[in-house]
Amino acid sequence: MAVARPIGIYEREELLTGCQAVAEGIRLANVDVIAAYPIRPYTEVMDAISKIIADGKLDAEYIVADSEHSQFEIVKHAASVGARAFAGSSGTGWMYGFEALVVTATDRLPVLFLVGNRALDDPGAFGVEHNDALALRDMGWLLCWVSTAQEALEHVLLGYRIAEDKRVMMPMALAMDGAFLTHSQHIVRIPSQEAVNRFLPPFQLGERRLHPDNPVSVAPQVNEDWVMEIRRQNWEAARRARGVIAKAYEEFNSVFGERYTAPYYFDEFMTDDAEVVLIGMGTVSMPARTAVRRLREQGHRVGYVNLRWFRPFPTLELRECLRRFRAVGVVDRDFAHGAPDDCGVLMHEVRSCLYPVRERPTVVNFITGLGGRDISIQDAVRMYELTQEAARKDALDGFVTWVGVRE
Amino acid sequence: MATAEKVLVYDRIKGVKQIPLEEFYTSGHRTCQGCESATVMRQFIKAAGPRTVVTGSTGCMYVANTSYMTTPWIVPWMHTQLGAGGSSAVGMAAGLRALMRKKRIPQEKINVISFCGDLGGGDMGLSAISGALQTDYDLLIIMYDNESAANTDIQATGLTTWGAQTTFSPVGTVQRITHRRWKKNVAAMLAVGHPNCRYVATACATFPPLDFLNKVRKALAVGGPTFIHTYDPCPKGWDFHPRYSHELGELGVRSGLLPLYEIINGEVVYTYDARKAGKGRIPVREYLSRQGRFAHLTEEDIAYIQRMVDEMWDEWEVPGVAPFRGTLKVSA
């Protein structure tokens, strides 16, 4: 991506893993409270932060918790007194703390969490799969996937900016593919503190903060008289978030150069005259885009859509984008056994998003890369070929193919 | 014993006339008539004063106390999850410390207190409390123990007295006693496992008078992470008329079933010394017979409980606290 480099915006370049890049983001965001508990692959972010603090580069409370549940509760309550807070997890660890994640959303506390995506046990597995983070989809969280270390660092800043906006006040989960992104090293440009300060204001919880000077009661028990109105409020916040997200990217671009293009929720690659596209989240974009380049050389009109924001789902923008194509292949690095057509979670959402379009593209689904299985360029080419076939045969609409399974 | 008392400097309430008159937990809570746990709430915040932030775990003292959109709390209060008594306190203390150090809020002493019930604190939340007691934050965790999951209509917990009837331990036509666990000794367990924790105590809100108020003051004065376990007679679940709540607490303590002590910097101070050499004990029957939940006990059952209590005070290395009976001699 061509990047303008205004002078003074970046202070240095460094070779960092995705996790270490997030840790740099945490340093630059001047986070106040961090709670750690180990589980790979996300753990490396906590390793990196503890060293940053030990080296005096960040002034923060760093707590080694006794479990994920405590870890998440600690940052939730740190946020409740007005501190900017960070935690994260992976796989079954994420699920262990899930109760705390649910209430963080309903308490509308804008903490940031890293989910280093990991397959859920049993059997104990450590490769990437998106089901851990996707479990948040109905819980009132902001949920976004990044696919490079540079994006990871930048989305820590974007994440706090969006989550802490007064109109939003929702927790933010930053998801990244375990191993492929969490642990591979890339050269990352590190912004200057001065530039970050221009983009990210200090966290203000305002009249909700728990402090003797601001006596409030947070989350009293409700009966049937209140829950529906509270849910309605939370829906409104999620709606408002859509506008706030776009504005945040615009301002990010104005400070850091043209890093992201509208509509920001997703990136399009070689889609201008495409007949067929694949859409996916996370590092599947690497083999997919390479496949697009190779297929284009052979004269195939194919493109790739990299979906970044899963919650809130960019309904209108994505609908307008995808309706232009003859066929859409949805790449799911997750499973939703027993779902309609036994499709993946993303397929379910994309199809639902496209349903109101009168002449909608044929939509097919690929379940692939589960448990950290490689998605090769050849796999991507095959998925394009199958999607092209679907563009010719309406009967294939809704067809689900497992790619990369031994059979 | 006395030395620990001597070195502890705190704002002691010497008589009933010195108790602050103002309330920080006030009328308009949906608790039972004669609720002793409500008395715990009222007294801990009275002792701590207004410069305090509080979290309350799910349980009676959450669900009953605060009915949306109202609250009985005058100080800042927040709900936390059932097992988060320890972690919520750590979160608040860490947040406040960071914000003060980074000069975003004024530097001052703000008490951080979290409360949880026996189910939340003594069973599910034990790990989080243990984690909290290993930190260096100033925080106080109060476990109000009414010996049941009282908010879900009285189910047995790890702290329910042996033999008690609950909805999880009913009296059957074949089995008379279905709750066969001995009451978990939470305060002492935490004291034993966390030698850097400088103050652990058990208390009963109304017996002896002023004692609980002063234990809260002591815990906050000692500093670091601290823990108080309160015994709260529950008129609903234990089945006695609400007007006798205070009396039930006193009987429980005097019978030796509910040992009252403090562990200050590793030294045990008995608030009520139920050893024969001390104030002694009344028969457990006097306590048990006043509660509907024990109405099914036979003479044999009561004798069993009495024997266990006698053992606890006459044979334990640290009576009423630590169930060790000395060390084994190593043979040559």
Added chain:
Amino acid sequence: MIKRVEINYRGIFQKTLAKKIGGDIVMIAARMGQVGFSNGRYSDAPERNGIPCKYFAFVSPDLSEEELEAECGAKLDIDEANISVVLDDTMVKGVEPWAWHGVRPINEKVVPYGHMLIVSRRRPEELVRFMARKPFPYYLALLEGEASFAGLWVYRDDLTHERVLGALAALDPQLISIEAVKGHLWDKTREQRRVEAAQEAFEAVRHQVYEVTPDQGMDWPYEIPTLPKWNEFSEGVVVKAVPREFHLGPKGQSRNQLFKRGTTKSQRPVVRFDLCTKCTLCWLECPDECFDPTPDGYYDIDYEYCVGCGKCAEVCPVQECIVMVDELAFEDNRSPWEHWKQDPEGYVRWAEEKKGTHRVLPNVVTGTGARVVQVEPVPVGGKPKPAARAGT
């Protein structure tokens, strides 16, 4: 046609009783070929002892079970009741089950020419004067007896259950007939005394049904709060704390204005300030923060928040200084300390009169009953006689 019966009861103390009555109405109606079902007001659970709660029974001679369920099932509360049963007569002073519901009249749901059945030892006019004036006539029936209070584990089997069923048969034989009631009780228990208790109540209540006309009752003094719309209250589940405020004197302590607890009590403490030694125990041990310290060192009571637990009377070291008295002996919630200050002798006469005739003495284990007794009055300056203490 649907017959809706609501059973108003005191949380926990009468939970088992209310559930038994509701369930048996369904079983007896079924004997008569009708369909029915029964449920409790879900938001009452988990019940706190003393709090006004409701149980319902719905019966229809002609609807299918599905239609009846659709009309009456899964509702927070019913809109109207053909019969409203009240198991503790002190609830006629109003009921406030939850915050934001306000103190509501006990006869709120009664329909024109519908029935109220109250378990009470009082005369109808003594009860009607506390109830809201209705724009139409309805019937009031009294089942003579004490409020039957039990504990969670010890059910007080004093035949109130059977007597209420018998009384209901007297009020609406189409709902449940006395023959069906007796048949059900006999089949279930094979105990003649239960059948007889129902028959006795049937006979007694049949002759004690009073018409309450629109001129009877009071203009309801309590406002019912309006619930705000979703965008009319703050986001993030945050509620402003009760403002910090304290001064010596009546109502000197700030309290939760949107949830008062007064309707929880069936008895209230009456204080002889002239006997008080200012020991602080009533104030200190009150689990509901109802005592207001006064400038002269006494402790006034805010009866709007008192739940009537009786702890203050129990901890008071002076005999006859604080005594629990039946709630229906009182007209209002005025400050007793102000009353005493304004008219010391009149107050003592007033207090002794209440104590003398309506004193309540409970037993320790909840399920074993309570007594209302009469004692000699204690004049100003007089030495109190030893108080009658409860047995176990």
